Amino acid sequence: xxxxxxxxxxxxxxxxxxxxxxxxxxxxxxxxxxxxxxxxxxxxxxxxxxxxxxxxxxxxxxxxxxxxxxxxxxxxxxxxxxxxxxxxxxxxxxxxxxxxxxxxxxxxxxxxxxxxxxxxxxxxxxxxxxxxxxxxxxxxxx
Numbered sequence: 001x002x003x004x005x006x007x008x009x010x011x012x013x014x015x016x017x018x019x020x021x022x023x024x025x026x027x028x029x030x031x032x033x034x035x036x037x038x039x040x041x042x043x044x045x046x047x048x049x050x051x052x053x054x055x056x057x058x059x060x061x062x063x064x065x066x067x068x069x070x071x072x073x074x075x076x077x078x079x080x081x082x083x084x085x086x087x088x089x090x091x092x093x094x095x096x097x098x099x100x101x102x103x104x105x106x107x108x109x110x111x112x113x114x115x116x117x118x119x120x121x122x123x124x125x126x127x128x129x130x131x132x133x134x135x136x137x138x139x140x141x142x
Contacts, residue, residue, distance in 0.1 A: 001029055003091040004138040005083065009071065012125045015114025016073040019132065021087045022066040023094055026140075030099040035065045068094045068104045073111045076124040083132075084139045091141050 002024045009020020025032040038060040048055045070090050074083060093106040114121070 001025055001091055001095055001141050002138060003084075003087040003141070005087065005132060005135070006069070007133040009069075010129050010132045012122075012129060013073060013113070015117045015121065015125070016111070017076055017078070017125055017128045017132070019072050019074060019083060021070045021072070021090060023068040023070065023091050024064050025067050029095070031067065035067050037063055037065060039063045067098055068106075070094065070106055072108055073113075076121070076128040078128075080132075080135060080137055084137055087137075088139045088141050091139075095141075 004022050004024070006020040006022045009018065011018050025035055027036075040055070040058040041061045042058065044055055044058060048058060072083075072086055072090075074086075090106040094104045097104045097106075117125070
């Protein structure tokens with residue numbers, strides 16, 4: 001299994017850094033075939049969306065879709081390795097629930113958002129958000 005930080009889910013939220021984890025299965029993992037799917041290699045045209053026969057003619061490619069997405073909130077000074085550790089822990093918990101065919105609901109600790117944000121904090125958050133969007137953090141778990 002693999003957990004990745006998804007750049008589109010990283011932003012500032014009420015004085016903290018929001019981080020989105022996407023969790024992927026690998027060959028041999030329970031339920032892998034449910035998320036290793038064939039999708040059109042390009043967006044369908046309006047005509048193709050309205051006509052399934054035309055849509056079926058569009059070439060397909062294999063894609064791994066996440067079996068679970070999860071959001072956390074961290075302080076801007078949180079080290080990358082700690083973020084990866086948190087992601088790995090949530091991946092482990094999510095996979096156990098997934099493999100037992102339970103609803104996947106890893107729990108976050110209670111989050112205390114900041115009422116006010118000074119300029120230095122806003123700058124630190126902005127720098128962390130930018131860094132995480134470029135860092136391509138991921139971790140494999142077995």
